[in-house]
Amino acid sequence: MKLLTGNDLPTGDVVWWTGSGWSRHLADAADVGANGEAVARAEEGARRVNGPYVIDATPSPEGPRPAHIKDRIRALGPTVRPDLTLKPADPDAGAWVI
Amino acid sequence: MADADQTDIGGEPELRFRDDQPHDEPAVTLDAFLVEQSNATAVRLEAGDDARALLPYLDRLALIEVSFPTYRDGRGYSSGRILREAGYKGELRAAGDVLVDQLPHMRRCGFDSFAPEAEIDAATLRRSLSRYDQVYQRAADTAVPVWKRRHG
Amino acid sequence: MYRYDEYDQGIVDARVDEFRDQVARRLSGQLTEDQFKPLRLMNGLYLQLHAYMLRVAVPYGTLDSRQMRMLGHIARKYDRGYGHFTTRQNIQYNWIKLLDAPDILAELATVEMHAIQTSGNCIRNISSDQFAGAAADEVTDPRPWAELIRQWSTFHPEFSYLPRKFKIAVIAADEDRAAMRLHDIGIQLVSRDGQVGARIFVGGGMGRTPMIAPEIRDFVPADDLMSYLEACLRVYNRYGRRDNIYKARIKILLHEIGADEYRRQVEEEFALVKQLGIDPPATELERISAMFAPPPFDANASAEVDRSDPDFAVWLDQNTRAHKQPGYAIVTISLKPVGGIPGDASADQIDVMADLAQRYSADELRVTHAQNIVLPHVRIADLAAVWQTLTEAGLAEANLDLISDIIACPGLDYCSLANARSIPVAQKIATRFASPERQRDLGELKLKISGCINACGHHHAGHIGILGVDRKGTENFQLLLGGSGAEDVSLGKITGPGFSEDGVVDAIERVTDRYLAVRTEGERFLDTYRRVGMEPFKEAIYG
Numbered sequence: 001m002k003l004l005t006g007n008d009l010p011t012g013d014v015v016w017w018t019g020s021g022w023s024r025h026l027a028d029a030a031d032v033g034a035n036g037e038a039v040a041r042a043e044e045g046a047r048r049v050n051g052p053y054v055i056d057a058t059p060s061p062e063g064p065r066p067a068h069i070k071d072r073i074r075a076l077g078p079t080v081r082p083d084l085t086l087k088p089a090d091p092d093a094g095a096w097v098i
Numbered sequence: 099m100a101d102a103d104q105t106d107i108g109g110e111p112e113l114r115f116r117d118d119q120p121h122d123e124p125a126v127t128l129d130a131f132l133v134e135q136s137n138a139t140a141v142r143l144e145a146g147d148d149a150r151a152l153l154p155y156l157d158r159l160a161l162i163e164v165s166f167p168t169y170r171d172g173r174g175y176s177s178g179r180i181l182r183e184a185g186y187k188g189e190l191r192a193a194g195d196v197l198v199d200q201l202p203h204m205r206r207c208g209f210d211s212f213a214p215e216a217e218i219d220a221a222t223l224r225r226s227l228s229r230y231d232q233v234y235q236r237a238a239d240t241a242v243p244v245w246k247r248r249h250g
Numbered sequence: 251m252y253r254y255d256e257y258d259q260g261i262v263d264a265r266v267d268e269f270r271d272q273v274a275r276r277l278s279g280q281l282t283e284d285q286f287k288p289l290r291l292m293n294g295l296y297l298q299l300h301a302y303m304l305r306v307a308v309p310y311g312t313l314d315s316r317q318m319r320m321l322g323h324i325a326r327k328y329d330r331g332y333g334h335f336t337t338r339q340n341i342q343y344n345w346i347k348l349l350d351a352p353d354i355l356a357e358l359a360t361v362e363m364h365a366i367q368t369s370g371n372c373i374r375n376i377s378s379d380q381f382a383g384a385a386a387d388e389v390t391d392p393r394p395w396a397e398l399i400r401q402w403s404t405f406h407p408e409f410s411y412l413p414r415k416f417k418i419a420v421i422a423a424d425e426d427r428a429a430m431r432l433h434d435i436g437i438q439l440v441s442r443d444g445q446v447g448a449r450i451f452v453g454g455g456m457g458r459t460p461m462i463a464p465e466i467r468d469f470v471p472a473d474d475l476m477s478y479l480e481a482c483l484r485v486y487n488r489y490g491r492r493d494n495i496y497k498a499r500i501k502i503l504l505h506e507i508g509a510d511e512y513r514r515q516v517e518e519e520f521a522l523v524k525q526l527g528i529d530p531p532a533t534e535l536e537r538i539s540a541m542f543a544p545p546p547f548d549a550n551a552s553a554e555v556d557r558s559d560p561d562f563a564v565w566l567d568q569n570t571r572a573h574k575q576p577g578y579a580i581v582t583i584s585l586k587p588v589g590g591i592p593g594d595a596s597a598d599q600i601d602v603m604a605d606l607a608q609r610y611s612a613d614e615l616r617v618t619h620a621q622n623i624v625l626p627h628v629r630i631a632d633l634a635a636v637w638q639t640l641t642e643a644g645l646a647e648a649n650l651d652l653i654s655d656i657i658a659c660p661g662l663d664y665c666s667l668a669n670a671r672s673i674p675v676a677q678k679i680a681t682r683f684a685s686p687e688r689q690r691d692l693g694e695l696k697l698k699i700s701g702c703i704n705a706c707g708h709h710h711a712g713h714i715g716i717l718g719v720d721r722k723g724t725e726n727f728q729l730l731l732g733g734s735g736a737e738d739v740s741l742g743k744i745t746g747p748g749f750s751e752d753g754v755v756d757a758i759e760r761v762t763d764r765y766l767a768v769r770t771e772g773e774r775f776l777d778t779y780r781r782v783g784m785e786p787f788k789e790a791i792y793g
Contacts, residue, residue, distance in 0.1 A: 169285075169411070170288065170371070170411055171411065172408075172409070172412060172413075173487060173488055173492075175407065175408045175410075175411065183526060199272065199285075203405075203408075203410055206407035207407050207408055219280065222275070229267060229268055230261065231260065231264075232257045232260050232261050232264075233405070234261070234402060234404050234405065235401075235402050235476075235528060236528045237407050237408065243530075244401070245401075245534045248257070248534065249530075249531050
């Protein structure tokens with residue numbers, strides 16, 4: 001599957017395209033199929049996202065899993081500061097990245 | 099460096115900071131100038147051209163246009179200063195990807211007219227040109243560096 | 251320390267106003283990201299993996315307690331309670347909002363700080379010797395010269411769109427504590443016939459093509475220095491490569507045309523530039539130098555120290571250095587606790603260090619290129635009290651220049667350019683070698699880790715270096731041996747095939763075991779490597 005991701009322009013937060021808007025949570029990300037580039041251009045033009053790009057991912061029961069480690073780290077947060085990730089209560093969250 | 103009087107309030111900004119009449123002759127390339135038409139009075143320098151090739155002819159040139167193919171290509175800043183340091187008094191025009199945030203530096207490097215590809219917002223330009231009233235270094239403009247102000 | 255006058259303050263305040271305007275134009279759509287990017291970069295604002303990152307300049311690594319407290323305040327108010335000290339003697343914040351950036355700059359400006367030219371293709375923050383003004387071996391304090399260069403390079407109208415970034419270091423001792431010859435321009439101040447001048451090296455650097463800078467001129471008098479630097483930069487601005495970002499640094503220009511030809515062009519340009527009157531008068535260097543006058547030392551300060559606490563004695567031996575003033579010492583505060591993140595400090599720790607500087611170190615701190623903090627002027631009689639406070643704050647790791655005093659870039663945990671994570675490797679190595687006795691037995695061993703080929707973690711200059719690469723989507727680590735960023739500068743060589751994260755930790759242990767087996771009396775790891783070469787270590791690693 002293909003996902004569209006980028007950063008929120010005013011805050012810099014990592015965001016994922018849900019099919020109708022942007023979410024901070026990878027679990028909300030939708031498969032953009034072949035539309036990624038077109039959505040990216042439109043959303044960037046409207047300044048709803050900064051630096052959007054399309055990535056490969058695989059579906060799983062827990063939600064999409066980005067193919068590249070960089071995007072998995074983006075989705076979670078820094079592996080060396082579990083307290084600052086999106087799952088601060090889950091000490092093993094970092095294992096998902098690797 | 100600020101010369102806000104030269105800039106109209108609202109509408110199209112005036113991008114020529116000279117009192118003489120604009121020079122209408124089309125600029126020839128450096129190669130053409132050196133090889134074929136050395137009687138031309140307007141020359142266009144590409145970013146990679148050696149501005150020093152024009153030094154023997156400065157007194158008969160009325161316009162030198164320096165190309166900025168992208169705003170990231172800073173070679174034209176050196177070309178401008180080299181020409182002014184050698185005593186060139188004619189119009190020095192920055193042409194191409196000339197943006198409002200780069201324009202103050204270009205003014206300091208001796209450029210006194212501008213031909214941007216995209217329109218420049220007059221109000222932003224006015225703020226941009228009047229923002230810094232102190233500079234740290236001597237360049238090709240008349241701004242007095244702070245060390246000169248400190249020590250006379 | 252340097253103090254702004256109305257001119258300096260006016261320029262920094264104008265910069266805040268300018269950036270506020272630029273951010274507003276970006277948010278309103280007047281600027282595209284492509285147009286905004288170089289503008290924000292020239293103010294140290296990156297877009298990184300998780301957020302914007304702001305790099306704040308610490309000119310030549312020197313700051314006072316008021317400035318240090320401001321760094322803690324910004325960490326608390328605008329970030330997530332910590333900051334990261336960098337190999338350029340700056341500090342970075344990892345969780346900045348674009349919306350907040352103008353306010354942060356406005357707060358910094360109230361304590362004479364800024365983020366000007368901490369990124370972008372311009373002249374970056376000038377780095378220097380962290381022991382400047384305190385070391386006995388310097389011919390003069392290099393910082394007034396660095397400040398002179400800072401002012402000359404700030405918003406330089408000709409050199410703000412160079413082919414690539416440009417880094418300058420200034421030192422004034424034969425012992426190089428600032429990796430001077432790995433800079434685009436390295437300056438060593440030297441004394442000749444009673445006059446101080448600059449010995450100039452050009453074209454060093456790390457990155458994907460590491461080079462050691464050759465000497466371009468053996469002496470430039472103070473009165474000519476700005477003209478000479480202007481000539482160096484102008485030749486680069488005109489002829490540095492712009493067709494390929496990876497070949498755009500000045501080291502490639504020097505490599506391609508040769509040091510002799512570059513020198514010839516610079517001298518030709520210098521002869522012209524010297525006529526322009528761009529050099530500040532000697533009174534300007536005198537004005538600046540007066541602000542760097544030594545603090546009022548106590549001539550009767552005692553050199554006696556009570557070593558009865560063994561932990562204190564170890565820290566004393568490892569983390570303090572001789573001061574030029576009898577009765578004083580230079581303290582290095584390690585930001586490398588075993589298992590911690592190299593270079594990170596919490597807002598509370600930043601405050602503790604600011605308090606210590608104010609109380610015990612003539613109100614001065616330094617950031618080192620090895621990502622530690624220095625208290626440059628501490629009475630020997632106060633060392634025990636300083637150590638006690640550092641211990642309570644988790645800042646008393648006694649590992650300066652030992653294997654766990656690791657330089658590491660932020661790596662793939664934070665950086666969008668990285669190929670691999672650097673910090674977890676640093677943590678595993680430090681943990682493996684956690685025993686203080688074992689570390690001290692290994693002696694001086696500079697270990698440096700970069701998470702990609704851009705070499706922010708100085709891996710080429712590590713006695714042991716590690717480079718993280720991406721091998722088919724998984725992290726892989728190459729090992730290098732034999733580099734040095736000091737006066738015995740050299741570039742490390744790759745041992746062979748790379749390793750997994752755990753594999754590289756094992757490989758390092760095999761390397762250090764082999765060192766212990768073959769070293770002779772008094773030999774550092776680097777000395778042994780230079781004597782025996784790569785082969786014994788290769789054999790130990792790969793069998």
